[in-house]
Amino acid sequence: MNNIVEFKGVTKHLKDFSIKDINLQIKQGYVTGFIGANGAGKSTTMKLMMNLLKADEGDINVFGMDYASNEKEIKERMGFVYDSNVFYESLNLKDIRRIVAPAYKNWDDKQFYDYIKKFELPLNKGIKTFSKGMQMKASLAIALSHEAEFIMMDEPTAGLDPVFRRELLDILQEIMKDGRRTLFFSTHITSDLERIADYITFIQKGKILFTDSMEDVQDRYALVKGNMDVINRDIEKMFIKIERSSYGFTALTNDVAGIKAVLGNRVSMEPATLEDIMFYAKGAERQYV
Amino acid sequence: MFNLIKKDLIIQKGELLVSVAIIVLYAIFARQLSPFFIFLVASIFLPLNAYINEEKTKINILWNSLPYTRREIVAAKYVGAALFMVLSIGVAGIILYIFNYSYTIRDMAIGAGLFFIFAAFTFPLFYILKPGYIGTAIMIGFLVFSFVLSSIVPFLTENLTVIIHFLTSLSSLTLYLSGAIIAISLYLLSWTISQFVYQRKVF
Numbered sequence: 001m002n003n004i005v006e007f008k009g010v011t012k013h014l015k016d017f018s019i020k021d022i023n024l025q026i027k028q029g030y031v032t033g034f035i036g037a038n039g040a041g042k043s044t045t046m047k048l049m050m051n052l053l054k055a056d057e058g059d060i061n062v063f064g065m066d067y068a069s070n071e072k073e074i075k076e077r078m079g080f081v082y083d084s085n086v087f088y089e090s091l092n093l094k095d096i097r098r099i100v101a102p103a104y105k106n107w108d109d110k111q112f113y114d115y116i117k118k119f120e121l122p123l124n125k126g127i128k129t130f131s132k133g134m135q136m137k138a139s140l141a142i143a144l145s146h147e148a149e150f151i152m153m154d155e156p157t158a159g160l161d162p163v164f165r166r167e168l169l170d171i172l173q174e175i176m177k178d179g180r181r182t183l184f185f186s187t188h189i190t191s192d193l194e195r196i197a198d199y200i201t202f203i204q205k206g207k208i209l210f211t212d213s214m215e216d217v218q219d220r221y222a223l224v225k226g227n228m229d230v231i232n233r234d235i236e237k238m239f240i241k242i243e244r245s246s247y248g249f250t251a252l253t254n255d256v257a258g259i260k261a262v263l264g265n266r267v268s269m270e271p272a273t274l275e276d277i278m279f280y281a282k283g284a285e286r287q288y289v
Numbered sequence: 290m291f292n293l294i295k296k297d298l299i300i301q302k303g304e305l306l307v308s309v310a311i312i313v314l315y316a317i318f319a320r321q322l323s324p325f326f327i328f329l330v331a332s333i334f335l336p337l338n339a340y341i342n343e344e345k346t347k348i349n350i351l352w353n354s355l356p357y358t359r360r361e362i363v364a365a366k367y368v369g370a371a372l373f374m375v376l377s378i379g380v381a382g383i384i385l386y387i388f389n390y391s392y393t394i395r396d397m398a399i400g401a402g403l404f405f406i407f408a409a410f411t412f413p414l415f416y417i418l419k420p421g422y423i424g425t426a427i428m429i430g431f432l433v434f435s436f437v438l439s440s441i442v443p444f445l446t447e448n449l450t451v452i453i454h455f456l457t458s459l460s461s462l463t464l465y466l467s468g469a470i471i472a473i474s475l476y477l478l479s480w481t482i483s484q485f486v487y488q489r490k491v492f
Contacts, residue, residue, distance in 0.1 A: 053491055072357070078354075099299055
């Protein structure tokens with residue numbers, strides 16, 4: 001399986017934040033969801049991926065090429081959707097097409113107008129009159145009109161109403177059908193990912209905690225509940241974080257098999273959602289640091 | 290790169306008309322002005338406006354996400370501004386001619402020279418400073434400039450005879466040629482500085 005994006009030991013220090021020694025692989029042909037709390041480093045990572053930021057250390061390869069020598073080739077094949085409007089607000093889509101289309105060798109006007117029609121976007125109204133969802137669709141239409149093989153979306157579902165969010169997820173599912181595209185998208189609405197993601201990358205405080213397939217995540221992680229008396233020092237090590245209460249404990253583990261072997265039916269287990277994982281992992285850092 | 294220059298025209302469709310209107314207004318109401326000043330205003334308007342437009346939005350994220358290099362983005366601005374300058378001076382010339390406003394080729398040359406110098410000092414500001422601070426910076430720059438000018442003027446009047454003597458000793462060709470070389474060198478230096486700053490910019 002090929003990696004479309006590869007980060008090797010990437011470090012970037014910004015004024016009040018840094019990401020350290022990031023290793024990241026995005027698999028070709030799949031949807032990878034990028035999760036993490038606000039301020040965990042999602043946007044910074046995506047900016048590094050687009051070369052809007054340059055890494056202090058480490059290598060970033062996209063399509064097996066690096067930005068230093070192949071910047072234009074890489075960007076020809078990439079599509080982007082940012083969490084806020086990056087187009088001139090006063091321009092309409094017709095004019096935006098006129099300034100963006102010539103940038104791409106593979107631009108397909110027919111495709112563009114087809115998507116505009118499909119997404120029900122007005123051609124002659126200024127972008128500033130667009131709702132958040134329409135702006136997002138406009139960016140997506142542009143990304144899809146130049147045969148982008150890799151589409152990067154920064155928080156595309158944030159600020160969308162539930163109906164619109166579903167509609168977007170359906171669109172994304174559809175564009176992934178032919179298997180030619182790779183999608184990487186960040187979100188903190190984890191239920192979106194449970195619907196469409198094949199892989200999950202989890203970032204926390206500037207560090208990647210894991211990149212795993214959705215099934216692996218669901219197999220390995222679980223919420224464990226039981227009485228306090230089963231917990232000892234060794235057992236404690238098998239949990240990422242334990243929440244104690246007077247009734248007993250609830251804990252997150254990433255070692256379902258181990259827990260089953262040691263504790264068996266003395267505890268109850270239920271599948272952990274991505275949200276559970278985010279929540280407990282956040283607590284863990286606070287507890288052990 | 291040509292696409293990046295063209296986009297400044299597409300975006301400034303409205304401003305194109307405004308700039309023609311400004312020249313017409315000058316031609317009608319500002320008869321006492323030196324024509325070179327009209328040429329300067331005409332030439333600087335569109336390029337400066339292009340920068341100011343881009344200051345407001347996250348547009349730099351867009352250009353840098355499209356298949357352009359940072360080098361091309363800066364080059365397009367400088368080459369484009371020079372092209373706009375030539376066009377604007379041409380258009381201004383035609384308008385002034387229509388309104389019977391007398392001027393010479395010399396006025397055009399001085400206008401172009403001052404354009405290069407003014408652009409050389411203001412363009413890099415848009416790369417160096419954070420958006421929103423540039424207006425303030427240009428204001429402070431203007432104050433400093435007028436302060437410097439006010440201290441230079443007495444010096445000039447004191448040594449006027451010497452300077453005039455020196456200038457008249459040069460042929461007008463040498464004078465214009467050296468003026469042009471200085472103005473264009475400043476512009477190229479400014480381009481290099483902007484290029485250097487933009488390469489390191491964080492979006």
